[in-house]
Amino acid sequence: MLERHHLAIIHAVDKHGTLTEAANALFLTQSALSHGIKKLEGYLGAPVWQKDGRRLRLTQAGQGLLNLANRVLPQFEHTEQLIEQIAQGQRGTLRIGMECHPCYQWLLKVVSPFLMEYPDVDVDVRQAFQFGGLGALLGYDIDMLITPDPLFQKGLEYLPVFEYEHVLVVPESHPTAKQGYVSPQDLSNEVLITYPVEASRLDIFSQFLTPAGAGVKKHRTIETTEIMLQMVSAGRGVSALPKWLVEQHQNTLPIMPVRLGEKGIFKDIHVGFRAGETRPDYLSAFIDMAKQTHHLV
The missing domain is CATH 3.40.190.10 (Periplasmic binding protein-like II)
Incomplete structure (x- = not known):
């Protein structure tokens, strides 16, 4: 049966290239990692990687699993983080995606008071996306997307915060x-x-x-x-x-x-986020603070 830890192994192997480095990243022994994949290959009836010198190269089957891992693992991590935040009383990291080069100076005006009001919440700003800003948001790699050019799509919601x-x-x-x-x-x-x-x-x-x-x-x-x-x-x-x-x-x-x-x-700077899901209070607070930046810039 295909399980989450199999996807984590495939992702680690693709990222690190060797069995040793993948095992170290996952805090597993090489034998445990190899044993887990051999059982998976037996279940699938196809090899998932091949040796290329010291490095491992994913097969077509392995590439298919990697595509699934890139979609599913961030969603696992997002849900676990959300539950942990609820359990610990709004602790966590707000991951912000940027599709606006000059918006950084504006964002700093929001981040500074936000960090003071939420000392247990960190902020991570990302601009390089594997699948673009929309893909990162829908794929749970980020929690919100800041853009002056929103692309409206099912499952997303945008709020204009600054004209x-x-x-x-x-x-x-x-x-x-x-x-x-x-x-x-x-x-x-x-x-x-x-x-x-x-x-x-x-x-x-x-x-x-x-x-x-x-x-x-x-x-x-x-x-x-x-x-x-x-x-x-x-x-x-x-x-x-x-x-x-x-x-x-x-x-x-x-x-x-x-x-x-x-x-x-x-133009308007928009904040985009996934529609219809429970959001931590600090995410809503960040949006409210963003709307109050007119007098700061």
């Missing part, structure tokens, strides 16, 4: 700095600096340039907000960021926010 304006960031000396707004065509000779995200998921493209059939002279990417703003202030290009984030840096950098289009582009 902001998405603006063009230019140096103070830029010709558009004194304009009330810019048109898509105004950017035709500009170097646009963005985060390393697919262009179709960037608002400056999807909601501004592409619908107007416009483009930029050059598009380059930078991972960190601070370096991006330094580049803009030095006249190396323009960028598009939340207005509140630009205003936070105006005291130290000669930069200006300019409205994108006459009506502007307005």
Whole structure:
């Protein structure tokens, strides 16, 4: 019979590569681990791994078990953690997934008071997902997803917690700095600096340039907000960021926010979570705190 510990062994072998390291990670002896898998292989009628030198390589059957382990094990861990939190009085870890590069500065405004109010709850922020943010949320790898672009799907619920304006960031000396707004065509000779995200998921493209059939002279990417703003202030290009984030840096950098289009582009930061399940009180408290951040940014 296929049991949870079999899936844990397959997952450990795939992660660590050798029988010795997998056994150490699971606090088992190599003989116990091998014996458990041999019984499973007898039940399944197929080998689950093959030796490749010192390392183990999963067979097709083993890969199928690994796919199941990646889906099921996080759900076991989530349920056990939830029950432990109930038993211990709201202790645990709030695992937050991020699909928004500039949201980190906003998130810090929420995390600081949250940690003070819930000293027994830790916070873990994750940005790299094996199956994307939605997959991580549905797969129980995270407890909530922070995103400005929610993808509504059965089993998920989103709450808007913070509204902001998405603006063009230019140096103070830029010709558009004194304009009330810019048109898509105004950017035709500009170097646009963005985060390393697919262009179709960037608002400056999807909601501004592409619908107007416009483009930029050059598009380059930078991972960190601070370096991006330094580049803009030095006249190396323009960028598009939340207005509140630009205003936070105006005291130290000669930069200006300019409205994108006459009506502007307005967005909401959303918190997404799994619908219809019991949530610990601290998760609801975090959402309430997130809604109160307007006066902090």
